[in-house]
Amino acid sequence: MSVITGLGVVAPNGVGVKEFWAATLTGRSGIGELDRFDTSGQSARLAALVRDIDPAEHLPGRLLPQTDVSTRLALVAAQSAIEDADLDTAAMTDYDMGVVTANASGGFEFTHREFRKLWSQGSQHVSAYESFAWFYAVNTGQISIRHGMRGPSCALVAEQAGGLDALGQARRSIRAGVPLMVTGGVDSAFDPWGWVSHLSSGRVSADPDPDTAYRPFDTGASGYVPGEGGALCILEDARSADDRGARVYGELAGYAATFDPAPDSGRPPGLRRAAELALADAGIAAGEVDVVFADAAGVPELDRSEAEALREVFGVRGVPVTAPKALTGRLFSGGGVLDVVSALMSIQDQVIPPTFGTGTVPAEYGIDVVLGEPREARVSTALVLARGRWGFNAAVVIRSSPNGS
Template sequence: MTAVVAEHAGLIGERGVSAAVTGLGVVAPGGVGTEAWWAAVLRGDNAIGPVTRFDAAGYPATLAGEVVGFVDEDHVPGKLLPQTDRVTRLALAAAAEALRDADLDPAGLPDYSVGVVTANGAGGFEFGQRELQALWSKGPRHVGAYQSFAWFYAANSGQISIRHQLRGPSGVVVTEQAGGIDAVAQARRQLRRGVRAVLTGGFDATVCPWGWTAHLAAGGMTTRQDPVRSYLPFDADASGHVVGEGGALLVLEDGDAARARGARVLGTVEGCAATFDPAPGRGAPRLLDAARLALDDAGVEPADVDVVFADAAGERTADRAEAEALAALFGPYGVPVTAPKSRTGRLGSGGSALDLVAALLALRDQVIPPTATGGRVADDCPVDLVADGPRPARLRRALVLARGRGGFNAASVVRGAH
């Protein structure tokens, strides 16, 4: 099995690729825009609260991480509103910010030199629900033609490509919470093949009755009503996770090309890897393998990592498994660990992309953002959890981990520009 894991990691991320991050775009619970979101994270703002996008009173889980203050018309042309789901509108806003932040104008580059690879785990759930309601309540003539693509996982990549004339290699990755990292790894492969730049990351938005029903069926959601004590990764009082919406996009460029145009480089994606868990009862989870392979892909050792952005499931068994993997790699309490998603919720494909952005900003500002906690890290989770406010630290590299439903594991090593 080890050979298969190593082979898969080689397909996803390949050693020696210089993938410079030159732009960031964020639309997530806590802030619309990268710097607004990051400031909220460092303040320790809690973006989790009662669901407002639909009446959740009849559901056992009633909390979500929602994007507040996002006005569709401010970010999306009117002609696109009838043909896009909320998730695509959020992604379009982040794409515009990321390209602007990178000071990259695709129109000034050769055709086919800029691509887009995004991750999406659910498609346009809200759009699909609305059209299905029209079908069953009014009949097929009331289902719009846009249903043919607005619900699709690749809608974000397609609409971003059209909007910004990105004619290079495009695609979509569907690996749930691991998707953001997997998309970045796929974008890195495209750079290795000669593409100049790739807009990449992940978004999901499933805060609607149809999406909520799917999340409840999958399990793992907390049913607590108190937002402050709802999602507590690695805590002795952990009871499950909270679902959120949103995500992040990054502009990845060939390092030489970025330097040649005088671009500001925020950091470098040094390594990526992915593994699959075996079927239940047939072996241990392979998050640790993904982490080791990502370090190997980056050509670094565990001692070279200064902070870990954890997957942080918020469920006791899964938290214990991740803590054991970290202890095996770094030693018990061997490296600072954080999970800023504890104040935004788990964003599906957007979660690990947002964690990559958080890691890059932490490396930029030399500070580790805090994790929400109930006050006591579980005894069976020997991690140095950053929980009592931001922690200043000398940071060179970060390891970002993610696990997606279905057995997907992903890991990435990013280095700061310092």
């Protein structure tokens, strides 16, 4: 059995689990004007940025010139998760600890800065750290180096679904005999080129109002707001966690991933199948799920498709559905894992956070979206869904710890 014993959060609306969860319940949003560069003339100007942290206060000075924004945030999240789990990594066997992270963008800001130097000043001005700072696996590498973790490690690239895929891969390593894994996802791509990449999807909301720009499942949904940050978890073998007296947030009970068929195939998207496979992997029926943390794209056709999948699995209004990411924007590899943190907090506090910003859900969706304010409820099992562009789907089942710790 794989259990989660530590959480590290770097979200646009709160750094640390306590701050993030308080923001999630009270509706404090991290969405605002994108002010890291001039966005005048662009079709959209809102983003969800991590502002409440200075990496220089958390990381050794030698790491700062080596790392992109996303890697600095990942290192902070990893350190927070390790401290939250009360781990003394120096006292552990290095090959008993591994790292699996997801990353959708790589070191976007870092590499584009070095490209500008190459073109305008010449190759002698390009940082030697460019050789790895751009790479999708750099977060995994830097975390493993800093904390002496030499167990099985890898990086996954599946856009928004990637963070859940990282959890699934980490669980495979636990089942293969590795006692502990650091796992999750963190992303950032907010330089001028990164912003153009975001906008090229055609799914970014052009609404200039931070309160209404991202309204998943709403009748007025017009796209999403991109964000940065995410979360990392400490995933442990339950027996090892028990041996060291660890506090357990919950169990990673089920996981599945699917891929959508070709657009013209006439076959349905794979999200429903991912949900059903994750439930089967956990050994539970749909009726045992207390809440679904939805992918919640905020794009009408995608919202409609997800609502259909939820109706097919749970029945009409068969389970409460929520999307706290309306306060953080879509964080790509970090989004699904941040929802896992929310699911664990829901289980801990027996409350479902609402989908702030969403007001009216089309009746034909047939889903019970939690709106307006937190809903007190019995929560012991949660399903978390994520979809990435180009067909990635992932689902995980989170449930309360069997021993109640």
